Amino acid sequence: MQINENYQKLPGSYLFSEIARRTAAYSAANPDKTLIRLGIGDVTRPLPQAVLEAMHRAVDEMGAAETFRGYGPEQGYDFLRRAIVEQDYLPLGVCLEEDEVFVSDGAKSDCGNIGDLFGPDNVVAVCDPVYPVYVDTNAMAGRAGDYCARSGKWSKLRYMPCTAENGFTPALPEEKVDIIYLCFPNNPTGAVATREQLAAWVKYANEQDALILYDSAYEAFITQPDVPHSIYEIEGAKTCAIEFRSFSKTAGFTGTRCAYTVVPRQLQRGGAGLNGMWNRRQCTKFNGVPYVIQRAAEAVYTPEGRRQIQENISYYQRNAQLIYQGLKGAGLTVSGGINSPYIWCKTPDGLGSWEFFDRLLERANVVTTPGAGFGPSGEGYIRLTAFGEYRATQEAVERVCAVL
Amino acid sequence: MQINENYQKLPGSYLFSEIARRTAAYSAANPDKTLIRLGIGDVTRPLPQAVLEAMHRAVDEMGAAETFRGYGPEQGYDFLRRAIVEQDYLPLGVCLEEDEVFVSDGAKSDCGNIGDLFGPDNVVAVCDPVYPVYVDTNAMAGRAGDYCARSGKWSKLRYMPCTAENGFTPALPEEKVDIIYLCFPNNPTGAVATREQLAAWVKYANEQDALILYDSAYEAFITQPDVPHSIYEIEGAKTCAIEFRSFSKTAGFTGTRCAYTVVPRQLQRGGAGLNGMWNRRQCTKFNGVPYVIQRAAEAVYTPEGRRQIQENISYYQRNAQLIYQGLKGAGLTVSGGINSPYIWCKTPDGLGSWEFFDRLLERANVVTTPGAGFGPSGEGYIRLTAFGEYRATQEAVERVCAVL
Numbered sequence: 105m106q107i108n109e110n111y112q113k114l115p116g117s118y119l120f121s122e123i124a125r126r127t128a129a130y131s132a133a134n135p136d137k138t139l140i141r142l143g144i145g146d147v148t149r150p151l152p153q154a155v156l157e158a159m160h161r162a163v164d165e166m167g168a169a170e171t172f173r174g175y176g177p178e179q180g181y182d183f184l185r186r187a188i189v190e191q192d193y194l195p196l197g198v199c200l201e202e203d204e205v206f207v208s209d210g211a212k213s214d215c216g217n218i219g220d221l222f223g224p225d226n227v228v229a230v231c232d233p234v235y236p237v238y239v240d241t242n243a244m245a246g247r248a249g250d251y252c253a254r255s256g257k258w259s260k261l262r263y264m265p266c267t268a269e270n271g272f273t274p275a276l277p278e279e280k281v282d283i284i285y286l287c288f289p290n291n292p293t294g295a296v297a298t299r300e301q302l303a304a305w306v307k308y309a310n311e312q313d314a315l316i317l318y319d320s321a322y323e324a325f326i327t328q329p330d331v332p333h334s335i336y337e338i339e340g341a342k343t344c345a346i347e348f349r350s351f352s353k354t355a356g357f358t359g360t361r362c363a364y365t366v367v368p369r370q371l372q373r374g375g376a377g378l379n380g381m382w383n384r385r386q387c388t389k390f391n392g393v394p395y396v397i398q399r400a401a402e403a404v405y406t407p408e409g410r411r412q413i414q415e416n417i418s419y420y421q422r423n424a425q426l427i428y429q430g431l432k433g434a435g436l437t438v439s440g441g442i443n444s445p446y447i448w449c450k451t452p453d454g455l456g457s458w459e460f461f462d463r464l465l466e467r468a469n470v471v472t473t474p475g476a477g478f479g480p481s482g483e484g485y486i487r488l489t490a491f492g493e494y495r496a497t498q499e500a501v502e503r504v505c506a507v508l
Numbered sequence: 509m510q511i512n513e514n515y516q517k518l519p520g521s522y523l524f525s526e527i528a529r530r531t532a533a534y535s536a537a538n539p540d541k542t543l544i545r546l547g548i549g550d551v552t553r554p555l556p557q558a559v560l561e562a563m564h565r566a567v568d569e570m571g572a573a574e575t576f577r578g579y580g581p582e583q584g585y586d587f588l589r590r591a592i593v594e595q596d597y598l599p600l601g602v603c604l605e606e607d608e609v610f611v612s613d614g615a616k617s618d619c620g621n622i623g624d625l626f627g628p629d630n631v632v633a634v635c636d637p638v639y640p641v642y643v644d645t646n647a648m649a650g651r652a653g654d655y656c657a658r659s660g661k662w663s664k665l666r667y668m669p670c671t672a673e674n675g676f677t678p679a680l681p682e683e684k685v686d687i688i689y690l691c692f693p694n695n696p697t698g699a700v701a702t703r704e705q706l707a708a709w710v711k712y713a714n715e716q717d718a719l720i721l722y723d724s725a726y727e728a729f730i731t732q733p734d735v736p737h738s739i740y741e742i743e744g745a746k747t748c749a750i751e752f753r754s755f756s757k758t759a760g761f762t763g764t765r766c767a768y769t770v771v772p773r774q775l776q777r778g779g780a781g782l783n784g785m786w787n788r789r790q791c792t793k794f795n796g797v798p799y800v801i802q803r804a805a806e807a808v809y810t811p812e813g814r815r816q817i818q819e820n821i822s823y824y825q826r827n828a829q830l831i832y833q834g835l836k837g838a839g840l841t842v843s844g845g846i847n848s849p850y851i852w853c854k855t856p857d858g859l860g861s862w863e864f865f866d867r868l869l870e871r872a873n874v875v876t877t878p879g880a881g882f883g884p885s886g887e888g889y890i891r892l893t894a895f896g897e898y899r900a901t902q903e904a905v906e907r908v909c910a911v912l
């Protein structure tokens with residue numbers, strides 16, 4: 105029996121496991137210290153009232169034979185797909201059909217599972233730094249080649265550096281690539297792409313027969329009016345892009361689990377429609393999101409739900425401003441934070457990412473995320489997240505500034 | 509850009525889509541007829557009270573900052589893994605560690621996704637008839653070869669006929685195979701394997717370095733005391749078997765979505781531990797089951813929960829007896845139904861599966877599942893399920909008997 109040998113090429117443990125390990129070790133050795141976590145991007149605000157009420161109602165429905173729900177459609181209930189089409193996309197001027205939307209348990213699942221549709225020999229381009237799931241899932245499928253611990257790179261991936269010099273948005277690749285992962289507002293840098301930059305990517309992909317996998321999980325944090333929320337705001341994107349979205353950061357669903365993926369019907373590659381392929385994949389390997397959870401997600405689109413989630417988003421945006429302005433005021437070089445819950449901070453004194461991580465952990469008792477964990481070009485940076493409590497975030501910023 | 513060309517080899521649509529299509533067409537042409545559905549294996553009883561109460565409590569927890577839960581462990585919360593280990597396995601004399609249990613959104617997802625861990629060149633053996641997910645997911649991964657519409661078989665799969673002659677339990681393969689899918693109590697035939705039969709499989713797998721993927725989603729329906737509920741009741745199974753279980757049929761969770769997979773630490777293949785590989789897969793491509801749903805599943809293990817789910821299981825078991833005895837009394841040849849919610853019925857008059865399906869649809873207005881949809885050896889059979897309402901099941905049996 106032959107295992108998938110690509111798994112054995114995967115280096116060490118997942119970034120957040122290593123952070124958890126170092127944090128736990130420090131806590132064990134210093135039980136009197138109170139840590140503030142601005143590391144992993146997990147929300148802290150409770151679910152909005154409208155969502156809670158919808159879940160309670162749905163639980164009651166599951167308790168009566170007349171309203172009980174068994175297997176739902178693998179693609180999601182119509183009521184939720186309709187709300188997504190009408191309220192997330194129509195206001196952007198994007199016209200989608202309901203069967204172009206696939207409800208799922210998470211953008212992480214979809215970003216990983218979408219790889220099922222692709223052959224092994226595609227050339228895959230990723231931003232550097234990058235959300236590790238894009239890289240690791242391609243490595244598992246054999247599309248990344250071999251890992252080099254010295255460079256921190258996989259032999260077959262094409263890395264697109266996102267640096268201070270290019271404003272953390274990558275240049276088009278010089279050679280032909282087949283699959284391109286883009287995430288804007290970006291995790292981890294918090295950068296956004298302009299309409300013109302996205303239009304250049306769409307043109308490239310359509311001309312080169314490439315596919316864009318567009319992760320817009322953080323679009324709700326955009327504050328500047330000219331920044332696109334969806335790749336489909338760009339003409340031609342429906343023939344070259346799949347878009348991933350999530351209720352995790354928008355509505356506090358990290359522990360409630362609901363997301364969706366848009367696969368336009370017009371999207372064809374290799375003579376096949378990717379919408380039909382993804383539908384087949386989901387029907388065969390997935391059985392839909394719990395009814396109660398889909399009702400919870402639907403409630404996000406009610407007037408009360410929209411107002412309540414906006415309150416939470418504003419709360420986190422205030423944190424983002426606090427971190428951004430605080431660190432900048434202390435003389436650090438920061439970016440992101442304006443259209444994003446993430447602040448990308450250059451390490452001082454020429455410190456490495458993990459060195460600055462350790463210094464902040466040990467001296468300020470603040471947990472961050474080392475930029476190097478997101479790829480070679482993340483070296484020399486840390487990521488801070490705005491998802492904490494306001495007072496704790498305030499104290500964390502004070503503590504960090506005090507130890508610089 | 510290269511797609512996964514294996515998708516294009518998949519024949520037609522999924523079995524249940526075709527049933528839905530024929531049923532919808534008949535209903536549209538005969539709007540005055542009331543159909544009774546004994547086809548797809550979906551439960552109809554509402555969720556037990558203990559489960560509802562646990563969900564309501566968990567929803568409330570999500571509404572307060574102090575008790576709100578964000579990202580949970582990808583593998584499932586300890587409270588649920590502990591309940592599984594202590595209440596599902598310990599009473600069987602099977603000792604598992606909590607980190608050998610992985611909570612998920614469904615056995616279908618896990619049965620499909622587990623293929624991520626295997627190389628492309630394994631020889632895969634499936635029962636015939638078989639739950640289509642095992643076949644289709646291997647076809648998608650390129651392990652099935654090419655499909656032959658005439659034989660209904662894939663060129664690289666090894667089919668193990670399950671027929672009346674062998675009591676619907678397959679013989680050991682004569683040639684070496686690498687991965688073996690077993691499902692007992694069986695979907696679709698309702699057959700079970702004896703302890704001796706399973707022991708022969710475990711011996712074969714350990715000797716041949718093969719892997720058994722054991723689906724025991726229906727174990728709660730076993731009524732005979734000597735029938736094993738888990739493959740791990742067989743000595744040596746921990747070094748050769750992965751087991752899939754689900755709350756879907758046990759606790760009515762088809763629309764609530766919770767299941768689990770056991771990957772023993774001792775299970776090694778190709779020098780790698782499959783427990784660690786599955787853990788890596790789940791951490792990279794999955795973000796856990798909703799907190800509210802895991803609390804719902806936990807409630808199944810309370811004394812009230814256990815009593816309430818047993819009431820529902822007994823309700824369905826009564827239906828199974830009704831169908832089994834009714835059809836047998838009418839002169840049909842039936843099996844299953846005793847340790848299973850499925851009744852496997854030979855078609856009369858030499859009819860094909862789809863012919864008998866159509867006759868029952870048109871003359872008795874009863875929806876069944878044609879055995880041929882589960883594989884070539886299912887031809888000449890239909891599957892009936894015990895998950896309907898009692899009165900409707902009673903009427904369906906009467907209607908079927910009247911048109912024979």
